[in-house]
Amino acid sequence: MKMKKKTLSKKKPVIPPMSMSLEGTRAIKTGTWRYLTPAYQNKVAPCNEGCPAGEDIEAAMVLSGQEDYIGAWEKITKENPLPRVCGRVCFHPCERACNRREYDEPAAINALERFVGDRAFQAGKSFTPIEPKRKEKTAVIGSGPAGLSCAYHLASLGYGVTLFEAEAQLGGMLRYGIPSYRLPREVLDQEIRNILSLGVEARPRTRLGVDLKWEELKSFDAVFLSAGAWKSLPLRIPGEKAAGVLSGLEFLRKVNSGETVDLGERVAIVGGGNTAMDAARSTLRLGAKPLVLYRRTKEEMPAWEEEISEAEEEAIEFLFLSSPVRVLAAEGKVSGIECVKNLLGPPGKDGRREPRPIEGSNFTLPVDSVLSCIGETPDFSFLPESLKKTAGAVFVDETGATSLPRVFAGGDIVDQPRTVSHAIGAGKRAAMAIDASFRGKNVAEVLRAARWGEKGSLSMARYLAGGADGTAPTVVKFSDLNPAYFQRRRRKPKEKLPASERASDFREINAGLSPDAALEEAKRCFNCGVCNLCDNCFIFCPDMAISARPDKQGYEINLEYCKGCCICVEECPRGAISVEVQK
Amino acid sequence: MKKLLTGNSAITYAVTMCRPQVISAYPITPQTTIVEDLSEVCSDGRLHAKFIRVESEHSAMACAAAACATGSRVFTATSSHGLAYMHEMLHWVSGSRLPVVMVNGNRALGAPWSIWCDHSDSLSQRDTGWIQLYCQSAQEALDTIIQAYRIAEELLLPVMILVDGFFLTHTSDTVDVPDQKAVDRFLPAYKARYKISADEPHTFNIMADTSLFISFKHEAQKAMEEAKKVAARVDREFKAHFGRGYGLLDKFRCQDAEVILFTMGTAASTAREVIGDYRQQGKKVGLCRLRMFRPSPVEEVTRLLGGVKKVAVLDRDNSLGAGGIVAQELKAALYGAARKPKIYEFIAGLGGKDITPETIREVIAKTLKQPNPGSHPVWMGVQA
Numbered sequence: 001m002k003m004k005k006k007t008l009s010k011k012k013p014v015i016p017p018m019s020m021s022l023e024g025t026r027a028i029k030t031g032t033w034r035y036l037t038p039a040y041q042n043k044v045a046p047c048n049e050g051c052p053a054g055e056d057i058e059a060a061m062v063l064s065g066q067e068d069y070i071g072a073w074e075k076i077t078k079e080n081p082l083p084r085v086c087g088r089v090c091f092h093p094c095e096r097a098c099n100r101r102e103y104d105e106p107a108a109i110n111a112l113e114r115f116v117g118d119r120a121f122q123a124g125k126s127f128t129p130i131e132p133k134r135k136e137k138t139a140v141i142g143s144g145p146a147g148l149s150c151a152y153h154l155a156s157l158g159y160g161v162t163l164f165e166a167e168a169q170l171g172g173m174l175r176y177g178i179p180s181y182r183l184p185r186e187v188l189d190q191e192i193r194n195i196l197s198l199g200v201e202a203r204p205r206t207r208l209g210v211d212l213k214w215e216e217l218k219s220f221d222a223v224f225l226s227a228g229a230w231k232s233l234p235l236r237i238p239g240e241k242a243a244g245v246l247s248g249l250e251f252l253r254k255v256n257s258g259e260t261v262d263l264g265e266r267v268a269i270v271g272g273g274n275t276a277m278d279a280a281r282s283t284l285r286l287g288a289k290p291l292v293l294y295r296r297t298k299e300e301m302p303a304w305e306e307e308i309s310e311a312e313e314e315a316i317e318f319l320f321l322s323s324p325v326r327v328l329a330a331e332g333k334v335s336g337i338e339c340v341k342n343l344l345g346p347p348g349k350d351g352r353r354e355p356r357p358i359e360g361s362n363f364t365l366p367v368d369s370v371l372s373c374i375g376e377t378p379d380f381s382f383l384p385e386s387l388k389k390t391a392g393a394v395f396v397d398e399t400g401a402t403s404l405p406r407v408f409a410g411g412d413i414v415d416q417p418r419t420v421s422h423a424i425g426a427g428k429r430a431a432m433a434i435d436a437s438f439r440g441k442n443v444a445e446v447l448r449a450a451r452w453g454e455k456g457s458l459s460m461a462r463y464l465a466g467g468a469d470g471t472a473p474t475v476v477k478f479s480d481l482n483p484a485y486f487q488r489r490r491r492k493p494k495e496k497l498p499a500s501e502r503a504s505d506f507r508e509i510n511a512g513l514s515p516d517a518a519l520e521e522a523k524r525c526f527n528c529g530v531c532n533l534c535d536n537c538f539i540f541c542p543d544m545a546i547s548a549r550p551d552k553q554g555y556e557i558n559l560e561y562c563k564g565c566c567i568c569v570e571e572c573p574r575g576a577i578s579v580e581v582q583k
Numbered sequence: 584m585k586k587l588l589t590g591n592s593a594i595t596y597a598v599t600m601c602r603p604q605v606i607s608a609y610p611i612t613p614q615t616t617i618v619e620d621l622s623e624v625c626s627d628g629r630l631h632a633k634f635i636r637v638e639s640e641h642s643a644m645a646c647a648a649a650a651c652a653t654g655s656r657v658f659t660a661t662s663s664h665g666l667a668y669m670h671e672m673l674h675w676v677s678g679s680r681l682p683v684v685m686v687n688g689n690r691a692l693g694a695p696w697s698i699w700c701d702h703s704d705s706l707s708q709r710d711t712g713w714i715q716l717y718c719q720s721a722q723e724a725l726d727t728i729i730q731a732y733r734i735a736e737e738l739l740l741p742v743m744i745l746v747d748g749f750f751l752t753h754t755s756d757t758v759d760v761p762d763q764k765a766v767d768r769f770l771p772a773y774k775a776r777y778k779i780s781a782d783e784p785h786t787f788n789i790m791a792d793t794s795l796f797i798s799f800k801h802e803a804q805k806a807m808e809e810a811k812k813v814a815a816r817v818d819r820e821f822k823a824h825f826g827r828g829y830g831l832l833d834k835f836r837c838q839d840a841e842v843i844l845f846t847m848g849t850a851a852s853t854a855r856e857v858i859g860d861y862r863q864q865g866k867k868v869g870l871c872r873l874r875m876f877r878p879s880p881v882e883e884v885t886r887l888l889g890g891v892k893k894v895a896v897l898d899r900d901n902s903l904g905a906g907g908i909v910a911q912e913l914k915a916a917l918y919g920a921a922r923k924p925k926i927y928e929f930i931a932g933l934g935g936k937d938i939t940p941e942t943i944r945e946v947i948a949k950t951l952k953q954p955n956p957g958s959h960p961v962w963m964g965v966q967a
Contacts, residue, residue: 016777017680017739017806019799021786544781 030543034564040554041578042471043529047109049453049475050097052421053080053149054428056461057094057109058530064112064522065532073120076113077127079460080424081152081195082145084121084187087114088510089178090421091304099528102478105491108513108521115518117191126194133158136221136438140164141208144172145420146226146411148195149427150434153460155198157435162220163200166207168257170196172228173412174420176253177275179282180506209382222406222434225394226427229378229412235270239327240372244334248279248373255282263288264368268337270294270324271373272301277308279371280316284503290316291365295323295342295355310509313499319365323357327370336366378413390415399433399443400426408433425458432463472578476529480575485536489524492517531555531576537568588758590751593721594660594686594744595620596758597728599630600766601684604655607635607646611665612698613748614688618660640665644672644683651681652787654778656732659683662748663690663704670708673741677712677803679788682735682742682773684728685713689848689899690748691934699935700748702847702900706876706908712803714742714810715877717847719833721756726827729761729770733817736773738806745876749935750849761825769824807878814875831880832887833872836862840869842950843888843924846897847873847909850931850938854897857943868947873909881916888917891924895950897943898960899932906930906960927953928960936964 016022045058056075063071076083090110098106137160140147148170151161169175170192174183196202206212208227217223232247234240244264248271254261265288269280272294280290292311294301297320301308312318321342328336340362342355377392388395388403393415400408410426412418432450436443450463453475462468495511502509513521531554538546538555545562546555557568569577588596594617598606606625608618625634633650637643640661647657661669666687676683687705691697705715714734718724724746731742746752779787791799815831822828835855837843844854851872861868871887873880888894898907905911910928917923927950932938942963949961 015795015798015802017799017802018777018787019679019789019791019795020777021789025784025786544784547781 029560030563031545031558031560034559034562035581036564036566037559037580038557038562038564038566038569038577039580040531040557040576042531042576043474043476043480044453044471045528045530046097046099046453046475046477047094047107047528048459049455049457050093051452051457052093052417052419053086053090053424054452054457054459055079055094055113056459058525058527060116061107061109061112061522061525062527062530062532064116064518065525065527067519069116069119070123070125072116073125076116079428080421081127081149082191082420082424083113083117084191085145085174085183086421086424087111087117088183088187088508089174091306091419093421099476099478099481099526100524103483103486104488107525108491108494111492111494111513112518112521115513118512121190127152127156127198129198130156130158132160132199134438136160137162138222138224138434139217139220140224140226142166142172142225142227142411142413143170143192143202143204144226144228144411144423145174146228146423146427146430147172147224148192149424150224150226150410150430151200151427152195152198153428153431154434155195155200157431159435159438161200163202164206164208164212165202165204166210166227168205170202170204172226176256177249177278179252179256179278179285181281181285181502181509182278184508207382214382214384221438222408224427224430224434225383225402225407225409225413226411226423227378227382227413229376229392229418231377231379232372233375233377235324235327235370235372235374237324237326239329240370242327242329242334243332244369245327246369246371248275248371249376251279251371252282255286261286264334265289266291266365266367267369267371268293268324268365268367269371269373271375272296272303273373273375274303274307275376276371276373277303277311279373281311281314282506283371284314284316285506288369291367292316292318293322293324293337293339294318294320296344296352297321300352310496313496314502315499321355323355324370325362328364334368334370336364337370338362338364376412376418399447400430401433401443406434406437425456428460429458432458432460474529476575481526481528482571482573485534485573486526489520491524492521527574529575532574534573536571536573537577540567540571542567584760584762586758586760587755588721588760589616589753589755590721590724590746591616591688591753592620593725593756593758593760594728594746595624596760597725598658599624600761600763601658601729601732601770602630602656602767602772603632603658603684605633605635605647605650605657606659607637607643607650607657608659609637609640609643609661609665611640611662612688613690613752614660614662614665614686616752617686617688621658640668641672644669644676644685647683647685648672648676648679648681649779651676651683652679652779654773654775654780656736656773657683658685660686660688662688663692666704666708667692670711673708673711673713675788676741678799680739680803680806682732682739684731684735684742684744686724686728686744686746688748688752689745697934698748700750700899701933701935702745702898702908703933705743705745706900706902708743709877709908712740712807713877714740714807714814714875715745716742716814716875717745717873718751719849719851719872721751721758722827723829724751725758725760726821726825726829729766730814730817730821732770732773734810734814737813737817738810739776740803740806740810745848747849759827765824769821810878811875811880811882829874831875832883833874834887835870835872837869837871837887839867840891841867842893842895842947843869843871843891844895844897844943844947845871845873845888845909845913846899847876848899850897850899850943853938853940854943857940857947860944861947866951868951876909876912879912879916884913884916885920888913888924889920889922893927893950894924895927895929895946897929897931897938897946899938901930901933901960910960925956927956929963930960931963
């Protein structure tokens with residue numbers, strides 16, 4: 001009895017203080033219960049898909065949120081060499097695509113792009129010159145955004161590029177179309193210098209068909225045609241030959257070249273597009289009194305909303321539902337304009353309601369000049385007959401190739417939306433297509449692999465990687481996000497020069513974001529579809545099956561323990577985890 | 584370094600020096616300034632601890648428990664209704680053998696509403712398996728917190744440190760704040776023997792079958808018994824390090840005493856004066872302050888009170904339908920003693936009513952005068 005007691009007391013307690021498993025739970029692998037499997041899979045953010053220039057906006061926003069603006073600039077300029085330009089003049093379809101729009105207000109991507117571009121500029125960032133590694137040379141005709149983009153990307157790929165420009169300076173529509181109050185010339189000059197520093201040969205004052213024959217381009221291995229659309233459509237009304245009737249583009253070209261233009265006191269601007277807004281606002285800054293005549297109502301105006309609202313802030317007068325029918329002249333010079341009032345009829349082919357003149361409603365306005373801004377069309381006079389054209393555009397296929405071998409085209413000369421970012425995208429597409437054709441690849445196929453989403457936006461990073469690099473092609477919708485993790489926060493409004501200070505000169509009117517505002521905007525970004533290491537999945541996993549990857553650049557799921565509850569998928573704020581159904 | 588500190592400030596200093604890694608707490612009067620100050624030291628970096636803001640005391644204790652189970656040193660503080668709200672988690676913590684340290688600012692439980700001191704809140708939790716140490720001064724509160732981590736972590740038992748609301752929490756006193764290095768030497772970092780870890784997964788708090796449950800409770804009971812020795816040893820070591828010790832029972836002029844006043848908390852410091860007066864009159868009166876309520880230091884109590892004629896128990900609490908809780912504990916402790924004193928029971932100071940020198944004088948006078956205690960406790964200061 002005594003002996004037995006002694007043995008017992010010597011024996012270590014068999015149970016721990018707490019009721020717990022002694023053997024551990026590694027033997028019980030709960031992963032066998034699973035019939036759904038979560039998997040990390042980055043997806044395409046809608047802003048990237050929506051960017052005609054194909055920027056990796058989402059990645060730039062993540063880096064900006066970490067205050068790595070130089071990193072953000074490098075991400076952007078991988079795709080688009082003109083962030084300072086685009087941050088000022090792009091009509092930002094990315095923001096229209098932004099999922100945050102459905103939550104409160106879209107992230108201020110455009111303003112942030114400008115901030116990133118300006119920051120990099122202040123930090124002295126420029127493109128690193130590349131020795132031409134490849135023998136093929138490309139001629140780029142026209143140095144607008146499409147031509148600059150194509151030249152930049154080809155030079156970055158190691159090709160020789162000669163950039164031909166008819167005007168005295170490079171920039172095309174950026175320089176001669178867009179007024180400097182929207183795009184200061186030093187900003188444009190700096191970004192162009194940056195592109196040229198890559199070894200692009202610029203040949204200004206070289207007009208195709210005048211200074212350079214089409215046949216001379218045969219010495220190049222490829223041609224990118226990006227001469228734009230510079231011919232204004234005529235008003236087709238009596239009296240338009242009178243002195244004082246100018247095309248809007250011609251007027252802008254003169255103003256932007258520093259030429260003096262005498263408009264007189266009262267100026268009628270005919271049209272409702274961006275050229276009309278730029279012409280009217282430039283007129284105001286020259287000290288004249290602009291009056292915009294538009295045949296439909298404000299609702300149907302094709303100008304960007306911001307251009308219209310800024311024109312309104314500047315108290316520019318609009319006369320809607322009015323079409324000019326005759327320019328009145330005295331001694332060969334404009335003295336007035338006769339208009340007719342319209343009613344809106346049923347919607348036409350483009351969905352906008354068609355204006356219908358009201359008989360007998362004619363009225364006249366005393367004006368000193370008339371600026372016709374009813375549209376522009378490309379000039380084909382310098383192009384060979386053999387180059388196929390459609391109505392008002394050079395024909396291109398989905399790769400940007402024209403009907404002639406190794407001749408590509410893009411920008412306003414082809415049938416595409418006439419925006420800076422579409423032009424930049426077309427220039428990049430041509431650079432990829434030219435590179436692919438030099439390498440004997442199937443151009444259409446490699447371009448498809450370089451797409452962001454389904455809207456034709458192309459990524460140079462994807463092109464160079466030969467595909468999406470593990471990212472799913474799916475574009476993240478608002479319904480794929482978990483908005484519970486985001487606080488409602490208003491977007492930072494743009495700071496602008498007061499309207500009262502705008503009429504006297506061509507100073508830039510937008511101030512750009514302050515560093516605080518920029519950071520706040522970057523952090524408002526949902527980072528749709530891309531893991532940004534927020535730890536939510538790690539925190540929520542009830543099985544502790546999620547852990548940081550060894551490289552700390554993401555997470556991994558231990559499927560031996562993952563029971564497939566997919567709480568991680570549900571709790572991922574940004575839709576970066578997908579569910580695979582077990583077969 | 585000597586500082587003029589309120590009880591709550593002294594507690595904040597102590598907690599900070601003990602370097603807890605996680606603090607989760609919910610504010611409640613009169614404990615609030617502890618939590619406020621701790622949130623500050625956490626946010627300004629003086630203490631590298633995660634401060635978890637919670638929505639209730641139940642959650643405060645649940646968070647502390649969970650953090651402690653991962654091997655962290657933790658702290659929380661509460662009072663009165665907050666403590667009552669924690670009740671369920673108090674059992675879970677002690678049952679899980681987690682060395683959580685908590686301060687409770689003693690405050691009456693409603694109804695009616697009261698924010699003032701009595702011991703009914705903590706004594707209501709006497710059966711939850713927590714060690715309970717009642718303090719008398721800001722200095723003692725500071726010292727006891729440092730001791731408490733040593734006791735808790737050695738035994739794997741939670742410790743509750745009790746300080747009288749307002750009388751101690753909100754009054755200022757000179758406090759000797761020890762050097763951080765000295766505290767580090769006395770209290771090394773906590774190394775959990777069992778902890779939740781993704782590297783070595785275990786199931787914790789599995790349902791214990793009927794044969795095991797009682798064994799877990801028996802193990803905890805043994806640890807509680809052990810706690811008396813451990814607490815006494817830690818107190819001695821503390822004295823060796825810092826020059827201050829308190830014992831499980833804080834005795835004052837008990838050596839030849841025929842009558843001993845037996846109480847807890849700040850009333851004891853008031854009583855000291857009165858005892859001094861009686862001694863001057865040649866009355867052999869002493870004072871014993873019960874510092875450790877749980878585990879019940881039966882042996883020491885029996886040793887001290889076995890030879891005394893009369894004991895006046897001053898309870899700042901009352902178990903409705905039974906009487907003063909300290910008195911009941913005392914009677915239970917003395918039941919098996921060979922010689923038993925007569926026990927005079929007094930209930931005083933409920934809901935913050937002052938226990939003045941007059942109150943104590945009256946208690947001692949009654950005890951000295953009456954040959955035998957009455958059949959019921961005497962309630963002091965009840966309005967007719």
